Amino acid sequence: MKKTIITPIVFFFLFTACCLFPVAVFSQIADSAGSLKSGVEQFHAGNFEGAEVELNKAVELDPKNSDAFFYLAEVSFILKEDKKAMQNYNKSIQLNAANPKAYKGRGRVKAKLEDYYGSIEDFTKAIELDKNYTDAYFNRGLSYLFLKDYKSAIADFSEAIKLNPKDYQAYAQRGSSKFEIGDKKGACIDWSKAGELGYSKIYDTIKKNCK
Numbered sequence: 001m002k003k004t005i006i007t008p009i010v011f012f013f014l015f016t017a018c019c020l021f022p023v024a025v026f027s028q029i030a031d032s033a034g035s036l037k038s039g040v041e042q043f044h045a046g047n048f049e050g051a052e053v054e055l056n057k058a059v060e061l062d063p064k065n066s067d068a069f070f071y072l073a074e075v076s077f078i079l080k081e082d083k084k085a086m087q088n089y090n091k092s093i094q095l096n097a098a099n100p101k102a103y104k105g106r107g108r109v110k111a112k113l114e115d116y117y118g119s120i121e122d123f124t125k126a127i128e129l130d131k132n133y134t135d136a137y138f139n140r141g142l143s144y145l146f147l148k149d150y151k152s153a154i155a156d157f158s159e160a161i162k163l164n165p166k167d168y169q170a171y172a173q174r175g176s177s178k179f180e181i182g183d184k185k186g187a188c189i190d191w192s193k194a195g196e197l198g199y200s201k202i203y204d205t206i207k208k209n210c211k
Contacts, residue, residue, distance in 0.1 A: 032068070039057075048079055051071065055071050062167075064095055070102050074199045089102050089106035107121075107139060108139060132163055134160050137163070141155075142173065147193075150178075154181075157177065158174060171189070171194040175187040
């Protein structure tokens, strides 16, 4: 049998390729993390266009960067690009199915598109992953409210209030849910609490309905 002879020059190229490939991959991932960090910082600073540029760099360098897709989805949602937001939340969840924030984010997009049953599924998944996720309870309550399932809405707003007693919006929406089932006194008490916590707009509702 004829033996394959590896010449020194061939050995050099094989050795270089084997050694440098992992270094290049590591470098790309490190660069992706840097772009992600910059994108997140710009996102929180309110520079959404700049954040989008950096986050797109992050996913180009590391297509498995679930956090970059998540923040891209958040940017798209704020910029009212619902289709892009949905796609990026889907990708983030595909890469990391244990992120409750991604499910809550996708649930908000579905609710905005009036897919309330779909949004409830996502908010429920977020709550399964994080039992203390106040925003998920609040948003699921809103979806139940739109579906006129007032008892379920009240239960979720109550849980949100338990987790964050200063959530004036949860008091306001629980008040509205109570009003819909004929609990006028309970509604007015909740609306009053929302006003006490700083939601001044609620006083127009109180003047109209709590006489």
